[in-house]
Amino acid sequence: MNIGIFDSGIGGLTILHQAMILMPQEKFLFYADTDHVPYGTKSREQVISYVDQVIQFMISHDCKAVVIACNTATAVAAELMRNRYAFLPIIGIEPAVKPAVKESGGKRVLVVATPLAVHEKRLKNLVERVDDAHLVDLLELPGLVEFAERGEFVSEQVTTYLQERFADYKLEQYGELVLGCTHFNYFKDTFQKLMPSHIHLIDGSLGTVRQLMRVLSTKGLLILSESQPNENNHWEILKNSTNVQYYTSGRLITDSLQLNTIEHLHERLERMRKI
Incomplete structure (x- = not known):
């Protein structure tokens, strides 16, 4: 079987x-x-x-x-x-929110996911269960799946896209980046280059x-x-x-x-x- x-x-x-x-x-x-x-x-x-x-x-x-x-x-x-x-x-x-909150050391946790996942009750309920200190922020990355399906993992376009999506976040305040979509694992090297060195990448x-x-x-x-x-x-x-x-x-x-x-x-x- x-x-x-x-x-x-x-x-x-x-x-x-x-x-x-x-x-x-x-x-x-x-x-x-x-x-x-x-x-x-x-x-x-x-x-x-x-x-x-x-x-x-x-x-x-x-x-x-x-x-x-x-x-x-x-x-x-x-x-x-x-x-x-x-x-x-x-x-x-499901996104590894629970271990991320546990390991964050009081720093903020950023969860990146697709638009539909971000707006579903399941993810919101998960965050409510484990995030007593209100450390978790959710960010939609709708374009990243399309990059992955084209086999475009490392490029100027990918980097620019992510820089634009992260522009409104003070990344030094975060300790964990949760990859809330299985497609996002292909981009770990790019995430790592864009994140402050202390941020830990985690997926499920x-x-x-x-x-x-x-x-x-x-x-x-x-x-x-x-x-x-x-x-x-x-x-x-x-x-x-x-x-x-x-x-x-x-x-x-x-x-x-x-x-x-x-x-x-x-x-x-x-x-x-x-x-």
């Missing part, structure tokens, strides 16, 4: 990448809903419809669990899908995969490996794994050029993982 992981586009590869490292014995189905990317600028009703279609696809392809590797889709549709498909473990991802990828492992273990669905899960497993050994099938909006990717592009994205994510 497979573990299904999906996103509107390439952002969800951040979760798959981490899962392949921690769970090399598992088989994965990765689904990028590129026909509808980006989710973050769509209506709630549209996103719910897209997510429902993807989960039905996952069920028909023998998935024992599904990871919604998209902060926007999680915020909009996770609870609804869990109620609708109660027999299926569905794991969502590792926590999501650990939650996936806990859920699978509880249900007796986790395939145990001979060695302990290790987030420092060498990517060079894992990158040629045949345990992953890649789909774009229901279409199996077999083209060598597309698969080569995915390999390059994994290589970038491996570099970003170490920042």
Whole structure:
């Protein structure tokens, strides 16, 4: 059986990448809903419809669990899908606001996300639960997903865009930058250059995969490996794994050029993982 992981586009590869490292014995189905990317600028009703279609696809392809590797889709549709498909473990991802507040040392916390995620009650409720001192600010970065989908990760245009978005914030007052969209992980090097050196970048990828492992273990669905899960497993050994099938909006990717592009994205994510 497979573990299904999906996103509107390439952002969800951040979760798959981490899962392949921690769970090399598992088989994965990765689904990028590129026909509808980006989710973050769509209506709630549209996103719910897209997510429902993807989960039905996952069920028909023998998935024992599904990871919604998209902060926007999680915020909009996770609870609804869990109620609708109660027999299926569905794991969502949420911005790592709680650990960021805990580690901030009293400094402010800036959460960057898509417009839809910022305005959803799920994120606002999360902030209210963990931010007693009112340290958290939310910032929409709608253009960054589009840069990512074009494969434009380091450029003058990306830098200018982020500088303009951060212009109204006194960044020296912040201690943590929470990457609240899986697409944003591709830009860690640019974020790092733009932020004061004391600011720590944090995302929810590792926590999501650990939650996936806990859920699978509880249900007796986790395939145990001979060695302990290790987030420092060498990517060079894992990158040629045949345990992953890649789909774009229901279409199996077999083209060598597309698969080569995915390999390059994994290589970038491996570099970003170490920042």
